[in-house]
Amino acid sequence: MPFDLRDIPLDQKAEAALAARGLEYRVVDPDDRAGLEAWVAADRRGFHENRADEAELAREVSVFADRRVHAVHDPTLDAPEIPVATVASWPTGLSVPGGRSVDGWAVSSVTVAPTHRRRGVARALMEGELQNAVAAGAALAMLTASEATLYGRYGFAPAARAATVEVARRRVEWIAPLEPGRVQFVAPEVMRTAAASIARRAVARTPGEIDRWPGLIDRMLGTHAPDSERSRSIRVARYDDRHDQPQGFVVFRVKHDPGEADNDDRSVLEFDFLAAATDEAERALWRFLTEHDLIGRVRGRLRSVDEPLPWLIADRRAITVRDVVDHLWLRILDPVAALEARRYSGSGSLVLDIDDPQGYAAGRFEIEFSAKGHAEVRRSESAPTDASARAARRSRPVQGLRLGVAELGAIYLGDVAPSLLARAGRVVETTPGSLALADRLFASPRAPHLSIWF
Numbered sequence: 001m002p003f004d005l006r007d008i009p010l011d012q013k014a015e016a017a018l019a020a021r022g023l024e025y026r027v028v029d030p031d032d033r034a035g036l037e038a039w040v041a042a043d044r045r046g047f048h049e050n051r052a053d054e055a056e057l058a059r060e061v062s063v064f065a066d067r068r069v070h071a072v073h074d075p076t077l078d079a080p081e082i083p084v085a086t087v088a089s090w091p092t093g094l095s096v097p098g099g100r101s102v103d104g105w106a107v108s109s110v111t112v113a114p115t116h117r118r119r120g121v122a123r124a125l126m127e128g129e130l131q132n133a134v135a136a137g138a139a140l141a142m143l144t145a146s147e148a149t150l151y152g153r154y155g156f157a158p159a160a161r162a163a164t165v166e167v168a169r170r171r172v173e174w175i176a177p178l179e180p181g182r183v184q185f186v187a188p189e190v191m192r193t194a195a196a197s198i199a200r201r202a203v204a205r206t207p208g209e210i211d212r213w214p215g216l217i218d219r220m221l222g223t224h225a226p227d228s229e230r231s232r233s234i235r236v237a238r239y240d241d242r243h244d245q246p247q248g249f250v251v252f253r254v255k256h257d258p259g260e261a262d263n264d265d266r267s268v269l270e271f272d273f274l275a276a277a278t279d280e281a282e283r284a285l286w287r288f289l290t291e292h293d294l295i296g297r298v299r300g301r302l303r304s305v306d307e308p309l310p311w312l313i314a315d316r317r318a319i320t321v322r323d324v325v326d327h328l329w330l331r332i333l334d335p336v337a338a339l340e341a342r343r344y345s346g347s348g349s350l351v352l353d354i355d356d357p358q359g360y361a362a363g364r365f366e367i368e369f370s371a372k373g374h375a376e377v378r379r380s381e382s383a384p385t386d387a388s389a390r391a392a393r394r395s396r397p398v399q400g401l402r403l404g405v406a407e408l409g410a411i412y413l414g415d416v417a418p419s420l421l422a423r424a425g426r427v428v429e430t431t432p433g434s435l436a437l438a439d440r441l442f443a444s445p446r447a448p449h450l451s452i453w454f
């Protein structure tokens with residue numbers, strides 16, 4: 001999205017709502033180092049994190065200087081320079097089915113100090129963010145949520161899950177063929193450039209992933225603070241294909257779980273970041289991870305709910321999938337742009353009648369899906385009356401669904417079938433057969449998956 005974040009005006013409704021509570025709503029200038037440091041302090045306090053050391057502070061300030069950062073101040077406090085509420089947002093691509101990307105607005109760092117909670121501050125910030133997203137031309141807003149009960153009220157819905165995958169290492173017998181390339185250890189700082197390019201390709205082929213930002217790669221590899229305890233525990237391995245082209249990497253560390261017997265089973269090889277630009281690289285890295293001696297378990301966090309691993313080893317019961325969470329939340333703002341961005345599994349026609357209490361996505365949308373899975377979406381000027389809808393159905397049965405904007409967000413990437421939401425009473429088909437058609441069209445060949453927090 002070609003625009004300067006500073007051009008977005010301060011949302012007046014949010015400003016007025018906060019002013020009515022004696023609070024000041026401000027955009028932090030990216031060049032205001034002291035303002036950003038105070039904002040980072042409030043953000044970390046909001047998530048119960050330690051105060052940042054110098055290296056971490058420098059990294060965070062540089063990350064947030066690239067974002068639209070809002071602070072809420074209470075001028076009556078003894079330390080009024082530290083915000084009592086924070087939010088940060090930025091325009092970024094979201095991968096959608098078909099190897100495409102949609103313009104999204106990522107919202108993060110929503111915190112309200114315990115001294116100022118439950119008086120509508122977060123609501124003012126979130127409503128302001130939806131306005132910012134629209135001003136930025138985003139088709140949808142997105143976030144990862146600390147609690148599942150916070151964001152449905154603004155039209156967000158869970159759209160991609162993630163899980164912890166744990167493997168009992170000693171039970172692993174590899175049955176898949178060997179890959180033709182090789183895995184090697186690399187120093188984290190050497191990996192920086194290749195990591196960014198592999199991550200970009202891995203993101204592009206996985207619906208639900210969002211574009212990575214430079215500070216994230218540094219945090220992942222520990223290169224922003226190489227001497228910290230966390231960074232020194234990190235090991236990085238890279239997979240190169242038969243032509244010596246880097247195609248995947250994993251960042252991991254070995255931990256000792258307290259409470260386990262004092263033997264190798266205490267040792268857990270844990271990874272948060274495994275990025276594979278090809279299926280071959282993904283298989284090779286899983287094999288590498290499960291072939292370590294002196295390790296009881298291999299644990300991957302924020303993995304897909306649809307890993308190929310059970311099909312690579314003889315004993316699938318060596319794998320435990322737990323902590324399956326609603327990880328990526330979406331809020332569709334522009335159904336035409338959002339629906340046209342992705343590809344669909346087949347052709348047909350569908351009419352969506354969307355309810356949206358906040359208005360952004362409300363209306364009737366007529367969609368033609370081509371044989372190649374492209375969608376052409378037309379927003380009807382006015383919703384049909386009951387009588388005209390009945391008349392239209394008599395003349396030519398139109399396949400269609402009536403659903404809320406949250407339900408549209410939930411089915412958008414293919415994480416949940418429309419028919420399951422219908423069983424939950426949250427989607428209604430207007431003509432028999434519409435749910436079966438919608439299930440087929442919206443299905444994603446690859447399960448949507450987001451492998452980072454943002």
Ligand SMILES: CC(=O)SCCNC(=O)CCNC(=O)[C@H](O)C(C)(C)COP(=O)(O)OP(=O)(O)OC[C@H]1O[C@@H](n2cnc3c(N)ncnc32)[C@H](O)[C@@H]1OP(=O)(O)O
Pocket residue numbers: 046047107108109110111112113116117118119120121122123124143144145146147149150153
């Ligand atoms: C995208 C992200 O950044 S996710 C991270 C969210 N932040 C955190 O988890 C950090 C710790 N928590 C906090 O900072 C705050 O408690 C927040 C941000 C969750 C809520 O801030 P508040 O200013 O207290 O919320 P606010 O008063 O505006 O409430 C808005 C609505 O959310 C509801 N709500 C607020 N907190 C919660 C909660 N923990 N669980 C369920 N509902 C909640 C309120 O009841 C209210 O509902 P309504 O307007 O529909 O009647």
